[in-house]
Amino acid sequence: MREMPSCARVTRQHALQQMSLDFPVEKKTPSRMHAKKKIEELEAEPKGICRAETKKTVRSFYSQPVCVSLTPRSPRKSPCKNPLSLNGSSSSPKKKRGLKSSTDEPDENVVSIVEKRQLPLQLCKPDVSAYDSVKVALHSSVGAPLIGREMEISFLHDFISENLRKKNSASLYVSGPPGTGKTASINHILENFKDDLPAHKAILINCMAVKNVSSVYFHIAKGLDGAFPCQKGEKETITWIENKITCSRNPILLVLDEVDQLSSRRQEILYRIFQWPLLPSSRLILIGVANALDLTDRMLPWLQGCVAARPQLFHFKSYSKDQILDILRARLDQAGDSQNVFHPLALRFLASKIAGRAGDIRMALDVCRRAVNLAEAKAKEQLVLQPVSNGKGQCQKLPLKEIGIREVSSLYDEATGSSVANLISGSSHEMPLQQKLAVATLLLITKGTKSKETTISKWHEVFRRVCDKRSVEGVSPSEFVHLVSLLDSHGILALKKKKDVRLSLASLRLDEGEVENARNHFMKLLKDDLLKPTAIAAIETLLYYMEHDQ
Ligand SMILES: Nc1ncnc2c1ncn2[C@@H]1O[C@H](COP(=O)(O)OP(=O)(O)OP(=O)(O)O)[C@@H](O)[C@H]1O
Numbered sequence: 001m002r003e004m005p006s007c008a009r010v011t012r013q014h015a016l017q018q019m020s021l022d023f024p025v026e027k028k029t030p031s032r033m034h035a036k037k038k039i040e041e042l043e044a045e046p047k048g049i050c051r052a053e054t055k056k057t058v059r060s061f062y063s064q065p066v067c068v069s070l071t072p073r074s075p076r077k078s079p080c081k082n083p084l085s086l087n088g089s090s091s092s093p094k095k096k097r098g099l100k101s102s103t104d105e106p107d108e109n110v111v112s113i114v115e116k117r118q119l120p121l122q123l124c125k126p127d128v129s130a131y132d133s134v135k136v137a138l139h140s141s142v143g144a145p146l147i148g149r150e151m152e153i154s155f156l157h158d159f160i161s162e163n164l165r166k167k168n169s170a171s172l173y174v175s176g177p178p179g180t181g182k183t184a185s186i187n188h189i190l191e192n193f194k195d196d197l198p199a200h201k202a203i204l205i206n207c208m209a210v211k212n213v214s215s216v217y218f219h220i221a222k223g224l225d226g227a228f229p230c231q232k233g234e235k236e237t238i239t240w241i242e243n244k245i246t247c248s249r250n251p252i253l254l255v256l257d258e259v260d261q262l263s264s265r266r267q268e269i270l271y272r273i274f275q276w277p278l279l280p281s282s283r284l285i286l287i288g289v290a291n292a293l294d295l296t297d298r299m300l301p302w303l304q305g306c307v308a309a310r311p312q313l314f315h316f317k318s319y320s321k322d323q324i325l326d327i328l329r330a331r332l333d334q335a336g337d338s339q340n341v342f343h344p345l346a347l348r349f350l351a352s353k354i355a356g357r358a359g360d361i362r363m364a365l366d367v368c369r370r371a372v373n374l375a376e377a378k379a380k381e382q383l384v385l386q387p388v389s390n391g392k393g394q395c396q397k398l399p400l401k402e403i404g405i406r407e408v409s410s411l412y413d414e415a416t417g418s419s420v421a422n423l424i425s426g427s428s429h430e431m432p433l434q435q436k437l438a439v440a441t442l443l444l445i446t447k448g449t450k451s452k453e454t455t456i457s458k459w460h461e462v463f464r465r466v467c468d469k470r471s472v473e474g475v476s477p478s479e480f481v482h483l484v485s486l487l488d489s490h491g492i493l494a495l496k497k498k499k500d501v502r503l504s505l506a507s508l509r510l511d512e513g514e515v516e517n518a519r520n521h522f523m524k525l526l527k528d529d530l531l532k533p534t535a536i537a538a539i540e541t542l543l544y545y546m547e548h549d550q
Pocket residue numbers: 139140141142143144145146147148149176177178179180181182183184185290291327361362
C-alpha cells in the first residue's frame with residue numbers, strides 16, 4: 001500500500017482547520033456527498049503542492065479509516081506505518097476509543113492509561129493516623145528503653161546491690177541538669193530490684209509532690225508501713241521512722257527525688273534525713289536526687305565536716321548530640337514510624353541545638369511532640385485532590401509531609417524563649433501590656449540572683465508594687481494566676497507546679513544573653529515611643545528598678 005503523505009498524517013480536525021474547510025470537526029463519518037463537494041471547491045482554487053496533497057488527504061479521510069493523532073503539532077516519534085491500521089505505533093487512548101482497531105486486540109498500555117485517566121478524583125482528607133503512635137512514643141512519661149545511660153545505671157546498681165548485700169547504711173547524692181535521665185534511671189533500677197526489695201523496703205518520694213516540707217516524714221512513714229496513722233504528729237512520726245530504720249533486719253532503700261525541695265531556712269529536715277544513715281545500727285540506704293551539683297556543699301555544709309556523714313556524690317552529665325539523636329530515633333522506631341514523620345536533618349538539627357543547651361532530652365521530646373501536633377493540625381485542615389481507589393470510594397493513602405528543619409527550628413526557638421524576646425519587643429504589640437510587665441517584673445526579681453525562679457506569690461507582690469507606683473491597673477491574685485498560665489501557654493515560662501498554686505515556682509525560659517536582650521528591648525520600646533504614655537511610665541519604672549535593684 002502506498003505510504004500516506006506526511007502532510008496527510010495530521011489530525012482530521014487539524015487538517016480541516018489548516019485547509020479552512022468549514023466542516024464540522026466532530027463529525028466522524030461525513031457523507032461522501034459532502035466530501036465530493038469539498039474536493040470540488042478545492043479544485044476550483046489555485047493549485048499547489050500542498051493543495052494537491054490536501055485533496056488526497058481529504059479523499060482518503062472520507063474513503064477509509066485514517067491514522068489520526070490527537071496531538072497534531074508535536075512530531076510523531078513512531079509514525080503510523082500503516083494508515084489503515086490502529087495497532088502498533090499508535091497509542092492514543094482517544095483513537096482507541098473512537099476508531100476500531102483492525103485486529104480488535106486491546107493494547108495493554110493504552111488500556112491502563114485509559115483506566116488511570118478514568119479513576120475518579122475526589123477531595124480527600126489526608127490520613128493522619130501515623131501521627132498518633134509517634135505522639136505517644138514521644139511523650140516523655142512513656143516508659144522507653146534508656147539509651148546512653150549504661151554507665152550511670154551500672155554505677156547506681158552497684159551502689160545499691162553492694163550495700164544491700166553487706167546490709168550497710170549509706171547515702172548518695174545524685175546531681176545533674178534537668179532532663180538528663182536521673183529519675184528515669186532510678187525508676188529503671190528500682191524496677192530491677194523489685195524482687196530483691198519487698199515493696200515496703202524501697203520507698204521513692206518525689207519531694208515536689210509533698211504539700212509542705214515537714215509532711216515528707218509522713219510520706220516516708222506511709223512508705224514504710226501503709227497502715228501508718230495519718231493523725232500522728234511530726235515528732236512522733238520522726239521517732240517512729242528512726243525506730244524502724246534502726247530496728248529493721250533488712251536494709252531500707254529511700255530515694256528522695258527533687259530533694260532540694262525540702263530546703264528550709266535552717267535546713268533541719270535535710271540535715272535530719274541525711275544523718276539517718278549514721279544512726280547506730282541504721283539500715284538505711286539513702287539516695288537524694290536534684291539538679292544542683294553543689295547542693296550538699298551549699299545546703300549541708302556541716303555534713304562536709306564529718307567524713308562518715310558526707311554523702312557519696314554522683315553526677316549525670318548532659319546528653320551529647322549523638323545520644324540525643326539516638327534517643328529520638330529510638331522513640332520514633334518504637335512508634336513504628338514507617339512514614340518518616342521527621343526529616344532526618346530536622347532531627348539532627350534539633351539534637352545539636354539541644355546538646356548545645358544543657359542536653360535536656362525532655363525539651364527535645366517536647367519540641368518533637370509539638371511539631372507533630374502542628375503538622376497534624378495542618379494536615380487535617382487540608383483537602384487533597386486524589387484518585388479514589390477501586391471505586392470503593394476510599395481515598396488512596398498518600399505519604400505525609402515530613403517535618404523539616406524550619407518547623408523544628410521555630411518550635412525550638414519558642415521553647416527556649418528566643419520568641420520571648422520577640423513577644424516582649426515586638427512592635428506589633430502581640431503580647432498584652434500586662435503580660436509584658438509581668439515578664440519584665442520577673443526579669444527584675446531574678447536580676448542578680450543565683451536562682452532564676454520565684455514563687456508566684458512573690459512575683460505578684462512585686463508586680464503589684466510596680467503597677468501601683470505608676471497608676472497602671474494591677475490584677476488580683478487569681479487574675480495574676482490566670483496571667484501566669486497564659487504566659488506558660490506561650491512557652492515563655494518554666495513552671496514547677498505546687499499544690500498551692502501561689503507557691504509554684506516560675507522562671508523565664510531565657511538564657512543570660514536573652515535576658516540582656518529583653519532588657520534592651522524595653523529601652524528600645526521607650527526610645528521608639530511605641531507605647532502609650534502610661535506604659536512608657538511603667539517601663540521607665542521597671543528600668544529604674546532594674547538599675548537600682550529595687
Ligand atoms: N536515656 C534516655 N533514653 C530514653 N529516654 C530518656 C532518657 N533519658 C531521659 N529520657 C526521657 O526523658 C524524660 C525526662 O527524663 P528524667 O525525668 O529522668 O530527667 P531528670 O534528669 O530526672 O530531669 P529533672 O532534673 O528535671 O527531674 C523521661 O521521662 C524519660 O522518658
